Amino acid sequence: MDNISLIPKDKKDRGLPKFVSFSAPQMEFSALAKIGLAAVLVFVIAAAGLYVWKYNLNNKVKNLNSELQRITGQRDALLESRLQNLNTVLEVFKNVLDDHNYWSLLFKMLEEKTLNTVAFKSFDGDDSASAVIMEGTAPSYGALAQQVKIFENTNGVVSANASGIALSETGKVNFTIKITFNKEIIRKK
Secondary structure, eight states: OOOOOSSOSSGGGOSOOTTOOOSOOOOOOOHHHHHHHHHHHHHHHHHHHHHHHHHHHHHHHHHHHHHHHHHHHHOOHHHHHHHHHHHHHHHHHHHHHHHOOOHHHHHHHHHHHSOTTOEEEEEEEETTTTEEEEEEEESSHHHHHHHHHHHHTSTTEEEEEEEEEEEOTTSOEEEEEEEEEOGGGGSOO
C-alpha cells in the first residue's frame, strides 16, 4: 500500500520554505507623495472641523428659533399696539410743547425794563409777527424816548417803535409802542 502520510519523512523538509517571510513589505514614499498625503490629511481634518462647526451652528439656530417662538408666543399684541399709539400721542404732545410760547416770560422782561414813571393801558400780542403793541402814558417826551431806548437795548428785542404820540389833557404823553422781539424770548430754555 502506498504511504499516504502527510508528514514528510525527511526532517529537513519540515516547516515552511525559507523564502516565505511574515514581515510587511517595506514601502518607500517620495517627498511629493508625503506632502500630498499630508495635504489630504489636513483637508480631511479641516472638512471634519467645518462639519462639526456647521452642526453646532445649526443647533444654535434651532435653539434660537425655538426661543424666538416661545418669546413671540408671550407677546401681547394689544399692549404693543396701545404702546405704539401712546408713543405717537406723546410725540404730538412733545411737538406741541416745543412750539409752545410762554408769554409770561415776555411779561417778566417788560416788567424789568419798564420805567417806574411809564404806565401801559393795553397789551396786544401778535405771535405771527413776534411783536407786542401797547398803549401807555409817560410823564414827558424825554421819559418816552428813554423808555424806547431801554427796550431797543434789551437782549432779544429786534426793534421798539413809538407812534401815536400826543399830549393828553392832564399833561402826560400818550403813545403806542410796538416791540418786535426774537421768538426765543418766549420759549422755555
